[in-house]
Amino acid sequence: MSRSSQPFFPGAHPGVPPTYEMLKEEHEVAVLGAQSSAPGTTTVVTIRSETAVPDHIVWSLFNTIFMNWCCLGFVAFAYSVKSRDRKMVGDMTGARTYASTAKCLNIWALVLGLLLTITFIIFFVAGSLMISQTISE
Template sequence: MMQNKVDVRGAPLSTAPATTTVINVPVETVVPDHVVWSLFNTIFLNWFCLGFVAFVYSVKARDRKMVGDLTGAQSFASTARCLNIWALVLGLLLTIISIVLLGMAYAAAYGGPVTGHAGERPLPLGAPAGRPGPLLARRLRPERPSPLLRVHRLACMQPTSIKCHVCDSL
């Protein structure tokens, strides 16, 4: 093992007391101004204009930080952060709700692959598709019956045992 030796040289050469100098280096506090987040909320999720108001407070926070007013910058940045959180949460919720409502309205108006035609019960799995539903049949039916259809109706009124394929009556 190696041992270190320390040389002791004795008393200092000068009898004057040692002086120390302390230099205070100002620590630059970082104040986030949330400008990018506010700009995103302004462009994409601007329900109730919260994104725009957050953007205004973010710019005010950046201006205060440039001037050197850190307390004012922190105040504006805190307000911008709160508004950004509300804009994001409300924007996502309202966007999801509006997509669901639009999907439901579209399905009710035009029918979907699950329900068939609007106003009908869904067909069981594997059941053959028959006549069009009542709403579609009403759309396909002419406003004024043609003369041939009038003759057909008169003929179907006669008692017969043959089922009519046009109006499904016996």
């Protein structure tokens, strides 16, 4: 069994690095050769798009820690964990349903948390201004 080294590119000389012009010429030959009427083989790659179900667990964790008015952040976190569990089992429909519920709860928790926090700050500032005005009289 004799082994002889064969160049990677056909027409290349062993031991001599190929130049840009040589690679360009081989590319043109390959493109022109691809236009022949010989049947080619095809490869089909199936990409499953349903594996990309977002579970919103980071958003739920943020709402649980910082915006947990009425425990909506905690409930959203529970639905996010359920969605992740369903995704690991392979139940994409259930994972999508739980993720949708978690997203809705996260939106409500964020909006309600922001509104209540801003209202609390406004009342606190207004109250402290009224107290300071009462003391100064």
